[in-house]
Amino acid sequence: MIKQSFQERFKLDDEVMKISRICLVVFFTFIGFGIFAPIDELGLYDPKWIRVLHASVTLSFFIATYFSDRVRNQIQPIMLFFFYTMSIHSLVLLYWNSLYIGYLVGMILVLSCIGVSFVDRRSLVSYLGTVTSAGIVIGIYTKEPQVDLPLYLSSIITPALVSYLTLNIRLSSVEKLRISESKLKGFQDRMLNELELANETQSNLVTTEWPKTKGIRLHSFFRSFDQVGGDAISYLQREDGKLALFFADVSGHGIASAMVSAMAVLAFKIHGNQNEPSVCLRSIHSDLQELVPNNHISACVLFVDTNTKEIQYSIAGHPPLIQIEKETGPKFMEGMGTLIVSFLKPNLKDFTITPNSGDRILLYSDGILEVFDEAGEIYGDEHLFTSIKNHSDKKGEEFLNALYEDSMSFSAKRISDDMSMLLLEIL
Numbered sequence: 001m002i003k004q005s006f007q008e009r010f011k012l013d014d015e016v017m018k019i020s021r022i023c024l025v026v027f028f029t030f031i032g033f034g035i036f037a038p039i040d041e042l043g044l045y046d047p048k049w050i051r052v053l054h055a056s057v058t059l060s061f062f063i064a065t066y067f068s069d070r071v072r073n074q075i076q077p078i079m080l081f082f083f084y085t086m087s088i089h090s091l092v093l094l095y096w097n098s099l100y101i102g103y104l105v106g107m108i109l110v111l112s113c114i115g116v117s118f119v120d121r122r123s124l125v126s127y128l129g130t131v132t133s134a135g136i137v138i139g140i141y142t143k144e145p146q147v148d149l150p151l152y153l154s155s156i157i158t159p160a161l162v163s164y165l166t167l168n169i170r171l172s173s174v175e176k177l178r179i180s181e182s183k184l185k186g187f188q189d190r191m192l193n194e195l196e197l198a199n200e201t202q203s204n205l206v207t208t209e210w211p212k213t214k215g216i217r218l219h220s221f222f223r224s225f226d227q228v229g230g231d232a233i234s235y236l237q238r239e240d241g242k243l244a245l246f247f248a249d250v251s252g253h254g255i256a257s258a259m260v261s262a263m264a265v266l267a268f269k270i271h272g273n274q275n276e277p278s279v280c281l282r283s284i285h286s287d288l289q290e291l292v293p294n295n296h297i298s299a300c301v302l303f304v305d306t307n308t309k310e311i312q313y314s315i316a317g318h319p320p321l322i323q324i325e326k327e328t329g330p331k332f333m334e335g336m337g338t339l340i341v342s343f344l345k346p347n348l349k350d351f352t353i354t355p356n357s358g359d360r361i362l363l364y365s366d367g368i369l370e371v372f373d374e375a376g377e378i379y380g381d382e383h384l385f386t387s388i389k390n391h392s393d394k395k396g397e398e399f400l401n402a403l404y405e406d407s408m409s410f411s412a413k414r415i416s417d418d419m420s421m422l423l424l425e426i427l
Helices: 013-035 047-066 069-073 074-098 101-114 122-143 148-205 254-271 277-288 380-390 395-413
Strands: 216-223 233-237 242-251 297-304 311-316 322-325 328-333 352-353 360-364 419-424
Touching: 013 047, 013 074, 013 101, 047 069, 047 074, 069 074, 069 380, 074 101, 074 122, 101 122, 101 148, 101 352, 101 380, 122 395, 148 233, 148 254, 216 233, 233 419, 242 254, 254 277, 254 297, 277 311, 277 419, 322 380, 328 380, 380 395, 395 419
Parallel strands: none
Antiparallel strands: 216 419, 233 242, 242 297, 297 311, 311 352, 322 328, 322 360, 360 419
């Protein structure tokens, strides 16, 4: 396999273009001053038409770097051409004018510029070798030089060495940068894979397929703030025949919150057969408190008797449940409690309700409420109740999607937290 050049492996398009433009400006400025130099008074031979032509071509290519893709794509060969023409121009004038100091300065300028203009070592070495050798020969064979030969030779060789060293330092730095970017890309790829896996895990934490029961229908909704979120909705078929429901919102976002959600769901699966919902929540708290130092959880646990339609529930720092009665509309259900998996011992109580046929129970995360419009007004309970009334004719997922769309319309689709809902429809 043919080894790729460094320029092919790692392109510095922006940097090379900026430096090339700077060099073209420097060349144009130097040549431009030369046009107005008192050549005749100094007794120098330097045809003006050559300088005018050279300055015009330089300015034209500088302008073309802003408008021509072809020039931008071929900037390195173009700049190499300019370095050679500038060098030839300076060397010829040095020979014609007995190493006049003005043209020696131009030669030093060109040799110094090329070291910061190229990422191709082969082109640079070839140029430096050719031009430096030609400069040495001209210095040796010039008659009656105006500059001492040792000073002239050092003025030619020194900037050539500096240019070569400058290129090596730049390429070394760029190589380190390329390696760092390669490692960063590898890390980003691994993170994307981890996020995809976490997203799959998240989808398993929010139940969308619910068991069919004779007395109740269940529907869920979830939108993540990040690629993965910290909300969880799960269920357990209890040994006594009741259906245990778990609705949780872990503080924070991202993979860490998703991991805590997974742990919370697992703990719920273990303790979902406790006698009371509050005992289940306390057990989850005890299992996770030492394992999760930086997150807390707001949650609800419901035990639903699908035969009698009786619902036992306990709330741990979660927004109050909403009972949507068929005749009178939405109202908050009784019940409050403190967060679990915090430093404080949870204060939890159990509550019981037996809704009527046609009633609905809505659980929702605070991400639904805590969105703001452009004036800074919060969506809040009042707007949620209004949305519930406006869409009372809708059922199941259509109803939940309508509530979500109202919240999004209020905030112009600006969200700051995961958004999840669980709807129990009493048959």
